[in-house]
Amino acid sequence: MRRLRIDDVASTLTWDIDGAWIDAGAFGKGVALRAARHALDSLGIQRAQLDFGGHVLLIGADAHGESERHVIAIAHPQCRTKPAVRIRLRDTSVATSGQSERFVMADGRRIGHVIDPRTGRPVPPWGSVTVVTPDPLLADVMSTALFVLGPEGARAWAATATNTGVLVLELRDDGLAVYANTHLQDLLD
Numbered sequence: 703m704r705r706l707r708i709d710d711v712a713s714t715l716t717w718d719i720d721g722a723w724i725d726a727g728a729f730g731k732g733v734a735l736r737a738a739r740h741a742l743d744s745l746g747i748q749r750a751q752l753d754f755g756g757h758v759l760l761i762g763a764d765a766h767g768e769s770e771r772h773v774i775a776i777a778h779p780q781c782r783t784k785p786a787v788r789i790r791l792r793d794t795s796v797a798t799s800g801q802s803e804r805f806v807m808a809d810g811r812r813i814g815h816v817i818d819p820r821t822g823r824p825v826p827p828w829g830s831v832t833v834v835t836p837d838p839l840l841a842d843v844m845s846t847a848l849f850v851l852g853p854e855g856a857r858a859w860a861a862t863a864t865n866t867g868v869l870v871l872e873l874r875d876d877g878l879a880v881y882a883n884t885h886l887q888d889l890l891d
Contacts, residue, residue, distance in 0.1 A: 731757040732797065732838045732842025733838075734754065735752060735795060735838035736839045739761065742761060747761065750762070757798070757838065757842055758774055758795065758797075760792060761793060763792060773788050773790055773891055774789050774790075775788050776796075776798060776871070779828075779871050779873055787871070787882075788890070789832075789834070789867075789886065790889050791834060791889060795840075797832065797844070797845040798831065799849040800830030800849060829853060829873045829878075829879075831845050831848040831869070832868070832871075833845040833848065833866060833867065840866075844866065853872040856868065860883040863885060867885040868882070869886055
């Protein structure tokens with residue numbers, strides 16, 4: 703980090719090392735959806751649903767006018783095409799992090815793409831974390847950070863969150879355990 707120069711006024715980052723970069727994998731969709739929301743707001747768009755594959759931005763009521771809230775399906779942590787939970791939401795952003803999609807197989811083991819910075823090793827595929835908050839960038843970053851913390855750490859942080867919805871789906875031997883913090887419980891369908 704000593705080789706990174708941050709200019710708050712110009713909103714720029716500059717590396718002192720050729721070839722250095724920042725991987726936007728944990729926040730790129732959030733940045734893009736934040737920019738999209740600003741663009742839609744500037745055009746006066748009052749209803750929209752943008753889905754960037756695991757990260758959704760909702761503006762206004764259901765686009766079909768059938769409901770005041772959008773119904774968003776949260777995928778099962780082992781199968782993206784299988785909904786595990788449905789949430790009724792409006793004017794917010796939803797981001798889910800887990801190891802179900804981007805992985806490699808090595809020696810018969812599934813190794814995911816999310817790395818725990820404390821150990822330098824991939825986070826085990828224990829389930830997924832979904833974060834619901836108005837800021838798409840915050841939802842994106844928080845879902846990844848809470849997934850890295852693991853199910854116990856994610857639930858502990860979620861219990862203290864007052865303005866952020868957190869859904870933890872944990873794979874267990876006896877099935878899928880579902881935890882929603884108080885900010886999200888009443889919105890489960």
